[in-house]
Amino acid sequence: MEGKKFAKENVLNAMSIGGIASCLEDTGGLTKGKSQEPAPSPSVKKVKTNCRACIQNCGVIAHVKNGRVVKLEGNPEDPMSKGRMCAKGLAGIQALYHPNRNKYPMMRVGKRGENKWKRISWDEALDTIAEKLMETREKYGAETVFCSTGGGGNPEIWSIARFCNIFGTPNWFEPGCAQCYLPRVLSYTMMYGGDDPSIADSNALEIYYPEDTPMKTLVLWGTAPAYSCPATGGGAVTDLRSKGVNTVVVDPRFTIDAAKADVWLPIRPGTDVALLFAWIRYIMEQKLYDHEFVMKWTNLPYLVNVKTKMLLRAESSDNPDIPDTFMVWDANTNAIQPMEYPWNDALDPVLEGSFVVDGVEYKTGFQLLKERVEAYTIQKAAEICCLDAEKIEKAIKLYAQNTPSGIALGVATDQNPNSVQAAMSSAIIDMLMGNVEKPGVLLQRFRKSGVFDMPFYPVPIAADRLPQEQLKKRLGGNEYKGLGIWYAGHPTSVLEAILTGQPYKPRVWIERSGNKLGAVANSQKWADAIEELDFIVHMHMYPTSFSAFADILLPTQEWLETDMMVEICNKLFARQGVAHLWETVDETVIWSMLAKRCGELGHEACQKAFDAEYMGKDLAYWDSVGELFDHFLNRVDLTWEKLKEITPYEFMSKDEWKTYYVYKETNPKTGLPAGFPTPSKKCELYLESMITLSRTGRPFSPCDLPPASKDYDPLPYYLEPHEGPVSDSELAKEYPLIMTNGRIPFYHHNTLRNIPLLREIYPVPELWIHPKAAETYGISEGDWVWVESKRGKIRALASVTEGINPGTVYMERFWNPETLNTETQGWKEMNVNMLTKEDAPFNDVVGTYTLRGFLVKVSKADAPPEGIWTKPEDFKQWLPRPVDSTEEVKVK
Numbered sequence: 009m010e011g012k013k014f015a016k017e018n019v020l021n022a023m024s025i026g027g028i029a030s031c032l033e034d035t036g037g038l039t040k041g042k043s044q045e046p047a048p049s050p051s052v053k054k055v056k057t058n059c060r061a062c063i064q065n066c067g068v069i070a071h072v073k074n075g076r077v078v079k080l081e082g083n084p085e086d087p088m089s090k091g092r093m094c095a096k097g098l099a100g101i102q103a104l105y106h107p108n109r110n111k112y113p114m115m116r117v118g119k120r121g122e123n124k125w126k127r128i129s130w131d132e133a134l135d136t137i138a139e140k141l142m143e144t145r146e147k148y149g150a151e152t153v154f155c156s157t158g159g160g161g162n163p164e165i166w167s168i169a170r171f172c173n174i175f176g177t178p179n180w181f182e183p184g185c186a187q188c189y190l191p192r193v194l195s196y197t198m199m200y201g202g203d204d205p206s207i208a209d210s211n212a213l214e215i216y217y218p219e220d221t222p223m224k225t226l227v228l229w230g231t232a233p234a235y236s237c238p239a240t241g242g243g244a245v246t247d248l249r250s251k252g253v254n255t256v257v258v259d260p261r262f263t264i265d266a267a268k269a270d271v272w273l274p275i276r277p278g279t280d281v282a283l284l285f286a287w288i289r290y291i292m293e294q295k296l297y298d299h300e301f302v303m304k305w306t307n308l309p310y311l312v313n314v315k316t317k318m319l320l321r322a323e324s325s326d327n328p329d330i331p332d333t334f335m336v337w338d339a340n341t342n343a344i345q346p347m348e349y350p351w352n353d354a355l356d357p358v359l360e361g362s363f364v365v366d367g368v369e370y371k372t373g374f375q376l377l378k379e380r381v382e383a384y385t386i387q388k389a390a391e392i393c394c395l396d397a398e399k400i401e402k403a404i405k406l407y408a409q410n411t412p413s414g415i416a417l418g419v420a421t422d423q424n425p426n427s428v429q430a431a432m433s434s435a436i437i438d439m440l441m442g443n444v445e446k447p448g449v450l451l452q453r454f455r456k457s458g459v460f461d462m463p464f465y466p467v468p469i470a471a472d473r474l475p476q477e478q479l480k481k482r483l484g485g486n487e488y489k490g491l492g493i494w495y496a497g498h499p500t501s502v503l504e505a506i507l508t509g510q511p512y513k514p515r516v517w518i519e520r521s522g523n524k525l526g527a528v529a530n531s532q533k534w535a536d537a538i539e540e541l542d543f544i545v546h547m548h549m550y551p552t553s554f555s556a557f558a559d560i561l562l563p564t565q566e567w568l569e570t571d572m573m574v575e576i577c578n579k580l581f582a583r584q585g586v587a588h589l590w591e592t593v594d595e596t597v598i599w600s601m602l603a604k605r606c607g608e609l610g611h612e613a614c615q616k617a618f619d620a621e622y623m624g625k626d627l628a629y630w631d632s633v634g635e636l637f638d639h640f641l642n643r644v645d646l647t648w649e650k651l652k653e654i655t656p657y658e659f660m661s662k663d664e665w666k667t668y669y670v671y672k673e674t675n676p677k678t679g680l681p682a683g684f685p686t687p688s689k690k691c692e693l694y695l696e697s698m699i700t701l702s703r704t705g706r707p708f709s710p711c712d713l714p715p716a717s718k719d720y721d722p723l724p725y726y727l728e729p730h731e732g733p734v735s736d737s738e739l740a741k742e743y744p745l746i747m748t749n750g751r752i753p754f755y756h757h758n759t760l761r762n763i764p765l766l767r768e769i770y771p772v773p774e775l776w777i778h779p780k781a782a783e784t785y786g787i788s789e790g791d792w793v794w795v796e797s798k799r800g801k802i803r804a805l806a807s808v809t810e811g812i813n814p815g816t817v818y819m820e821r822f823w824n825p826e827t828l829n830t831e832t833q834g835w836k837e838m839n840v841n842m843l844t845k846e847d848a849p850f851n852d853v854v855g856t857y858t859l860r861g862f863l864v865k866v867s868k869a870d871a872p873p874e875g876i877w878t879k880p881e882d883f884k885q886w887l888p889r890p891v892d893s894t895e896e897v898k899v900k
């Protein structure tokens with residue numbers, strides 16, 4: 009299971025952190041920076057900062073000696089990581105001083121893909137890009153420029169959205185979004201308006217104080233915190249377990265968390281909604297739900313017009329503090345009655361039932377939900393999901409009877425077309441149980457600092473600057489209106505538009521992330537599309553396969569070079585750059601300077617983006633990040649300089665921050681309980697707003713959009729995986745195994761694949777396969793195997809294990825920086841996204857495609873892919889080459 013197939017003597021010995029330290033001290037600078045004087049006294053400065061080798065932002069203390077970072081350790085003041093760091097974070101020094109960093113802006117001189125470059129100045133780079141952007145806008149329209157970012161929670165996400173809005177293109181995307189987090193954020197936001205329970209996205213905040221919480225059962229559903237956030241959530245879950253909290257793990261793979269669980273349910277990939285429905289059905293049927301909470305604080309007693317699917321209203325309200333008045337069936341009067349908010353004691357609403365009034369049929373939300381899940385008995389779910397019925401029942405009972413409890417839903421269900429429905433179902437279960445805003449549960453609205461307007465990062469996105477006629481041109485934006493919550497476009501719709509020219513042809517791509525060819529589904533098709541583009545810019549810390557296709561490369565900063573504000577529980581941290589190398593530039597500033605250039609070339613909106621009065625709350629563009637941060641920190645009477653000095657700043661005490669029962673607080677304007685920030689101020693398990701969203705884009709779109717091809721369903725539904733043994737038995741004859749993915753703790757997406765320390769631990773991707781399946785296909789432990797889908801063929805190293813069902817296989821994403829200059833450009837050998845499915849069916853609300861739960865076949869290969877590195881000594885040429893810090897580059 010551990011899968012460590014390679015000896016790891018040499019490099020690791022040379023590179024224990026002490027090893028790195030001595031190596032950094034001794035070289036005297038392979039590249040000379042500003043200073044050539046003899047080294048000053050070797051005092052070590054300890055600087056508090058935050059890691060960003062994944063999305064957790066762990067507090068770090070960086071040891072800096074003679075201007076060089078020589079050691080990293082965790083900062084115990086961080087309430088989530090409590091001083092822990094993981095291998096990726098500790099590899100920060102190797103990432104910072106990697107010999108192959110992008111050091112200067114570069115311009116392509118060879119043919120596209122040939123990887124030949126010349127160094128240019130920042131001025132020339134920005135001028136060239138701006139000229140190309142303006143020329144394209146003039147000739148074909150601003151919408152033919154598109155941008156993309158990466159990283160899942162990358163704090164630069166809003167910089168990109170902002171630039172696009174100001175430039176006038178509605179097209180930017182992230183390969184996460186519909187595939188990551190957005191389905192959950194959308195569902196939980198619409199259903200109760202509070203945090204979603206994703207541990208890997210730093211929510212589920214209740215878990216970080218194991219000594220305080222009365223939590224008894226935690227369900228890890230499609231999430232593996234020991235892998236995806238080892239230092240934060242992974243550590244917290246371990247602390248909870250050691251305190252006696254029971255865990256249920258729903259995961260096809262026997263992860264570390266699964267190994268420690270009270271019940272492990274190794275589900276067939278992509279069938280989660282069927283299992284969630286069985287949970288809902290069982291909880292309803294056995295009356296395990298919290299009756300009082302369901303009656304008073306959910307909209308399930310309200311009547312729904314069966315034909316129109318809309319809730320029946322006695323009265324509409326124009327006052328945002330008072331919701332519309334909905335109707336219930338009252339048992340006292342045996343008649344339909346208005347239920348004033350929040351509750352009328354004179355009424356006795358019926359929770360379950362169908363009623364006909366004046367020839368119109370109404371049902372309660374509860375009744376409709378019950379009918380929706382009716383077919384999903386435990387037995388049925390066991391058949392669909394390939395699980396043991398008794399274990400399913402044991403898991404539900406643990407969750408529903410050993411309370412308080414909560415379901416932490418991970419990214420797994422975001423990666424197939426049933427995504428939004430899985431999140432809705434999981435929310436329904438916690439809400440039925442009344443697991444909302446009380447101590448010991450995950451659905452919470454703890455206080456925030458108030459510093460940030462946007463999640464993750466303060467950049468104001470300037471949504472109002474995008475002309476409405478441009479917004480309507482967003483690729484995929486009208487069909488998948490749920491993407492509107494993050495103002496994003498739909499990757500496959502962009503891809504199809506490039507290949508077909510319909511409805512118009514995108515021509516210029518500015519991309520800021522690791523290696524898109526390793527992150528998007530069916531990457532070969534993207535590579536074909538790239539050939540069609542006029543101009544491509546890639547911003548990253550080092551070249552990746554994607555860079556080979558670019559016309560201009562811009563060198564960005566490693567986390568040890570960047571400044572950022574980070575909010576962790578009740579504290580604000582300053583991630584502060586502790587070094588600056590070569591000509592790398594902070595990205596917040598790069599986008600601002602690009603807008604400035606476009607303004608100089610006559611782009612009116614870009615010119616106005618520098619006018620403070622005109623931009624108002626959207627802020628004028630900035631020359632430095634400090635300027636931007638000061639604006640926001642002013643809200644808590646701080647400046648960026650001050651925050652750096654006092655980091656971490658506790659903006660309120662832990663007890664003030666951890667606020668329970670926010671919905672019960674009195675709204676001073678009405679004297680009534682404030683309720684939830686939803687249209688009914690109740691938890692909306694019957695999500696009527698889905699219908700409005702599909703027809704207009706409201707509440708996320710600032711204007712009405714043309715309706716989607718069909719209404720979104722207010723209740724979840726189960727969708728059998730499209731490419732699976734049930735839906736396509738013919739295809740399953742040729743491709744009999746179901747492929748899924750999940751994180752490993754050594755890499756963050758496509759980053760860090762060039763780090764010797766980490767590649768030594770996990771040099772090549774493993775294919776997990778059950779012994780029975782391995783026998784069928786003649787595969788033994790440690791064999792190289794071919795893995796093939798309808799779309800492509802790659803290789804992996806077989807790990808034969810009972811930690812996966814016989815019908816399922818598992819593999820992680822991978823690309824090989826060592827073969828960048830070969831024909832494969834590093835992205836074809838072992839990249840699971842050569843196999844994944846970018847096309848329909850998509851999730852109807854957000855357009856999710858299939859990354860997990862599709863068909864493959866496996867056969868023995870004779871050899872590993874040519875040119876890949878597997879041995880510790882191979883990675884030596886990537887060992888850090890320390891350099892002295894340079895002055896910050898002033899781009900104007």
Ligand SMILES: Nc1nc2c(c(=O)[nH]1)N[C@H]1C(S)=C(S)[C@@H](COP(=O)(O)OP(=O)(O)OC[C@H]3O[C@@H](n4cnc5c(=O)[nH]c(N)nc54)[C@H](O)[C@@H]3O)O[C@H]1N2
Nearest residue numbers: 060158159160164183184188521522527749757758759859
């Ligand atoms: N087959 C398959 N494909 C997948 C997935 C899967 O499970 N299976 N997962 C999907 C998911 S969930 C996601 S989110 C995507 C990710 O895919 P991408 O978004 O393309 O990922 P990367 O760019 O490799 O990942 C991390 C990026 O975040 C940047 N970053 C991190 N912190 C900072 C910061 O503070 N400032 C700046 N400027 N940049 C920062 C890093 O530089 C790096 O570029 O991949 C998706 N693709």
Ligand SMILES: Nc1nc2c(c(=O)[nH]1)N[C@H]1C(S)=C(S)[C@@H](COP(=O)(O)OP(=O)(O)OC[C@H]3O[C@@H](n4cnc5c(=O)[nH]c(N)nc54)[C@H](O)[C@@H]3O)O[C@H]1N2
Nearest residue numbers: 160208230231232236277278418419420750751753756757
């Ligand atoms: N080390 C590392 N940490 C990361 C990242 C990274 O790339 N590397 N990426 C970050 C990002 S952007 C994200 S989104 C988070 C994701 O963090 P998590 O939500 O924890 O996600 P994963 O580990 O990708 O997937 C969780 C589990 O889902 C299982 N799984 C696969 N298919 C299915 C299925 O159909 N149903 C169910 N129930 N389970 C399934 C996988 O085996 C895996 O163990 O991690 C973040 N942290």
Ligand code: SF4
Nearest residue numbers: 059062065066094097
């Ligand atoms: S979990 Fe690891 S990589 Fe992620 S922020 Fe923390 S130390 Fe860095």
Ligand SMILES: [Mo]
Nearest residue numbers: 159160184188
């Ligand atoms: Mo993600």
